[in-house]
Amino acid sequence: MLSRRHFLKHTGTALAVSPVAASLLRSWPSRAEGFTSLRKGTGIFTQRGGTIGWLATDDALVVVDTQSPQSAADCWSGLQDRTTHALDLVVNTHHHGDHVGGNGVFAPHTDRFVAQEHVPGLMRQTAEGDKADDAPYPTETFEDRWSTSVGDESLTLRHYGPGHTGGDAVVFFEEANVVHVGDLVFNRAYPFIDVDGGADSQNWIDTLETLHQTLADDTILIHGHGNPEYGVTGDRADLLVMRDFLSALNEYVARQRQAGASLDEMQQIDVLDGFEAFDFDWALSLDNCIEAVYREQTAG
Ligand SMILES: [Zn+2]
Structure with a gap:
């Protein structure tokens, strides 16, 4: 029988380089399903794929990320119980299938889909490898900052490289003091470092530090994914856990390369010291992370 580690190693190795990785994540169920209210009309919806954030009040309705067609339909129907206000806009925090896959469910209700300017191109690139990713594209894009008012709320989007x-994109509900960080945080879970989709783990580390300095202790964070023990919401301290993991990962790969280890040799570890919590039954493995950073460090 294949050990779990062996199974993950061999199914997992392809994930980091495959354009279908987003589809795999999209189909991965989260454990706690349904609606959770946060603050001042904001909340989350979890079912399959990246966490949906929402603002639903008497005078505003905003959706951040859209999971899959099936779960987006459940999300939309639940939002109808929370407000009769028309859908103001949808934000996509990035192009992955488990964050844009349900766009089509919301498209009949709004023509405003906002995302960072690289998202349409990355969606096109992904769609070439996976015909299932044919969700409607963003209709409004921004380079590094975008904001609007919706009802009593001020919404700001930032891109930090x-x-x-x-x-x-990081999505700030300024009045509620709630921030959706998209997949910049896999809360105590091995992250997908999408090298083919333009990822940069070093700049990711810098961004997490910048965000940590920007946010307050009482800011509620919405994470794209999370270890069920820790959940998909939290506070700014979670940013530093993700930063520390990415730093330790980069240092480990650099040290191994200096010692002359091959990629396969450096993948012969079960956990990174201090990050044992990341090692649970999850779509991505430490091997995926090591391979992604190895590719970054050895790219010409
Ligand atoms: Zn993602």
């Missing part, structure tokens, strides 16, 4: 992908 490449991180998880080349087109990550």
Whole structure:
């Protein structure tokens, strides 16, 4: 029988380089399903794929990320119980299938889909490898900052350069003091470092530090994915856990390369010291992370 580690190693190795990785993540169920309210009309919806954030009040309705067609339909129907206000806009935090896959469910209700300017190109690139990713594209894009008012809320989107992908947006609900960080945080879970989609783990580390300095202790963070023990919401301290993992990963790969280890040899570890919590039954493995950073460090 294949050990779990062996199974993950061999199914996992292809993930980091495959354009279908986003589809795999999209189909990965999260454990706690449904709606959770956060603050001042904001909340989350979890079912399959990246966490959906929402703002639903008497005078505003905003959706951040859209998971899959099936779960987006459940999300839309639940939002109808929360407000009768028309859908103002949808934000996509990045191009992955488990964050844009349900765009089509919301398209009949709004023509405003906002994302960072690299997202449409990255969606096109992904669609070439996976015909299932044919969700409606963003209709409005921005380079590094975008904001609007919706009801009593001020919504700001920021792009801090490449991180998880080349087109990550962080979404600030300024009045509620709630921030959706997209997949910049896999909360105590091995992250997808999408090298083919423009990821940059070093700049990702810098971005997490910048965000940590920017946010307050009482800011509620919404994470794209999370270890069920820790959940998909938290506070700014979670940013430093993700930063420390990415730093330790980069240092490990650099040290191994200096010692002359091959990629396969450096993948012969079960966990990174201090990050044992990341090692649970999850779509991505430490091997994926090591391979992605190895590719970054050895890219010409
Ligand atoms: Zn993602």
